[in-house]
Amino acid sequence: QLQKISVDQLNYEAISNTYRGSYLPNLKHGFGRMDAIDGSTYIGNFFRGLRHGKGKITYLSGEQYDGEWQDDVFKGEGAYQTINNEIIFGQFDSLDIVGEGKIIFASGDVYIGQIQNLKAHGQGKCQFIDSSTYEGQWESGHMQGLGTQILENEQYTGDFHHSTRHGNGKLICKDYTYTGQFQNDLMHGNGCIQYKNEIYEGQFFQNLRQGRGIYKYSDQTIYRGDFKNDQRHGHGEILLKTKKVVGNFANDQIDESNVKIYYNNQDFYNGSISCGKPHGTGQMIYSDGSSFSGQWDMGSKIFGTMVHADGQKFSGDMTGAVLMGRIKYPDNGEYEGQLVFGKKHGQGSYNKADLAYDGQFKDDMKHGKGELRTSDGIYIGDFENDKKCGFGYMRLKDGTVWQGKWENDEFCGQSSDEANLVSGRNSKMQLSNQNKLENALMLSKMMEQNRSKSSLLKSPTTKISEQQKKKKKTNKKKKTKNTNK
Template sequence: MGSCCSDQNIQNQFDNHNARVTNLYQETDAQTEEIKKQTPANVTAAQVEYIISDEKREEQENKQEINNVSNDQRIDIYQYVQFVENYKDYLDEQGLINNVKIDQFEKHIQAQLKNILKIPIQNEDGSYKLASGAIYEGKLDENYGKVGKGKLKDKDYEFEGEFQNDLPSGNGKEIRKQVVYEGSFQKGLYDGFGKLSFPNGRVYEGNFKNHQFHGKGELINDDGVRYKGDWENGCLLIGVISYHDGSYYTGSLKGNFFKDGKGTLYNKESMPQYEGLWENDQPKICKVFNIFDNHHIFYDGEMENYAITGKGERFYPDGKYQGQLQRDRKEGKGNMLYSDGAKFEGFWENDLQTKGKYIYNLKNPQFFYDGQWKNGIQEGEGEYKYPSGGIYKGDIKANKRHGFGTYLYSNGNKYVGIWDNNNQQGDGQFYFASENNEHGDVYSGQFEQGKFNGFGNYFYKKSGKQYIGYWENDKWNGIGIFRNKDGKIIKCGEWKSDKFIKDVDEKDVVFPADWENKYKIISDIGEQLQNPQDQDQQ
């Protein structure tokens, strides 16, 4: 655009331009007048006059040109020359704004306006009033940016320290709505070592990065709880939480200072209470220490809401339990190893055994009870196996054989019948062992304190003979009948301690009713005497 530089061309362009812009400035709004008032003296009128909105420009260009223009609306020739030189890239050959580039021109003018409005106003005391209304004491660079040491004060905000590129950088002190930070800044952000104090008493002292706690530091909360350790982007990841009562936690954390991951909670004597894995601020799988017993471990396993719940290992003065627990009570499947060498394997309910195997001593695991329990004692149906080799299967009550049951002796003898307080008591059958695993003699009758006592039927296997009558202490005692293998009576009378005393007529012999069915001899040792309750139902 060299043609725009001669005097005649400039004059012609100036005249044409004044005529065209007369209409443009006639309806300049209050915003333009306000801009003029705030504009420093060294800014040209041309720069101001062309700062109008897109809508206003379109509205003005659609109106008719007005020929009569007052002098104060016209642009000085020298201002116009300066305008042409500064904005020639946006003008056509006639010196008018190129319609194609009008959007770019307006953006350029708006950017200049922003810069104009940023220019601080210097006060009499040497301080500057910024466009925001804040007061600044210090040096400004050529772009009116704050630089070096200075003070900045605004409503609810104060800063004193070092500036660089218009932002706090270096050491300084900031007060923002009673929140005080004193330390290192970088590009206007807390960065480096510093101390941040809140009006409620909360204080953080340590390292910052990008306005967040980052690195090593300590936060003292308004409730007095302390959080110290390694921070990352405002979160304490690994550190120590110290509580009012002197207890403290050390280990991994996540947002909101929740204990999460591996960590240990100590009491005020620095003795551990919970050690292990945490989740959402609660122990998940931990060792729990007894603070009343030299801090020995009394539990190691799963937890829920600080309660011993789940699968774990619980330690007691008399032994160790491994299995399921519910709020520190044995519940579900689990094993208890007792200090005396005994062991229980089975199921629990409300801290008591319900069904399982109790080994009396692991040194002799063949000696055990396997069956039902009630209120912590052996009761119900079960099986005993004794060190002697004897085996009992049947009813149990209060840890004893009681009710209907079968006892197999180690020598092959067997009792099937009623028990009372560990004794054969009532109706039953006793099978004597013989060679070839066949039963020998059989007694079917009444028992007392484990002896044949009362009425009974005794079958002699070898001879086939049979005694039917009364007994006392395993001996014939009272009225009885002795038969041969064919059923013929050998003797009928009264005995005392196995000795025959006198004859009695068979017609005068009185035996219990239905004795033949009740005390019949079962020939097959594999058969067992029926439970009297079952007999009653038949």
């Protein structure tokens, strides 16, 4: 039985809407068209005065709905076209879509997923006209939350905010992979970017390495420090296989005028460099406690001061040239003479409280011919590797004299008294303290005996025989007679 409608209601409908179509008594019922006072037009089915069944409504704004109705609202399968020419397909319940729906955007992009208030909302996937895709969470028509975006040459999985990469995510590109923070679609914050053979981990600013970070190069070199505009800039350190270089960087280059180098063997350098080597002015502190301060040339010492671990100090040329110099030692010893690489080498004199040596040196040791004075006596002769070795003469304080062959600081011949001294070597040694009478007598005896060295050298411990003494006396008498004549 049809419901009765009052005259007032009929008059209101007549004033507010225009209807043409099927009627039951006093009710729109069946198929018809209604032009509403708000400018909208509905063409479709009515049931007892309400839009019900299949119908299409067009609003004054241009929006349209074409689909099923129930009790005057969208209900069931339908399609809604928005003012932006977006078309939403799905199961409608008023302005909501039950289950999954589909949106075709004016641009040609297509979304399939959850919809709320005619917008993508919830979980869904969008296929864009440029062949890129996004699948993940949506909110009010925006990519929002966790999702995956696939473009032609890259793939991003992570957080989105208002359809931009924002938060934490992972970006896989052709040449690199980035994992970290994003802001407004850009790498921004803390992150890690990995290339084929290199990796950077640290801070980013709008897609650029900026702030503190660590960069590992393909040759295993590591830079740790400040970055700016994608370059090393500020304070940092380079870790190499054998050393660590610390300094200030600008525009990806280290300031070579002030660098610290920590070597793996515990050596330490502070100064200027060139091509990673000490160059210019700098100081090297070695692991054994010695140090050098002065001028360098591509890693080689040129001129400066060398201080050994025992306190020995040398200042001068370090290039290998033979120079005259002076060294003072911690035990109050002092050397003056020729030097090579800061070592005693060549002719020189060494003196300390109870010892004096004047002669030849090699590699910081007594080597060659020389005179050694100690509290026990004096030795004049050959040295080898800091020891008496070869032919030599030694006179002790008690008058005992040793002359002959020496080896490894040991005498290999016989002893004699000073009166029987002979010498078997021609020595051009320049002895110190020439003014001393004792030294002068000794040298004159050696020179005298050098004239007969050919016979004496046959035995390193030759002792003057009684026969030789008689022969000398006979020659002396003959010489006296000839003089008298």
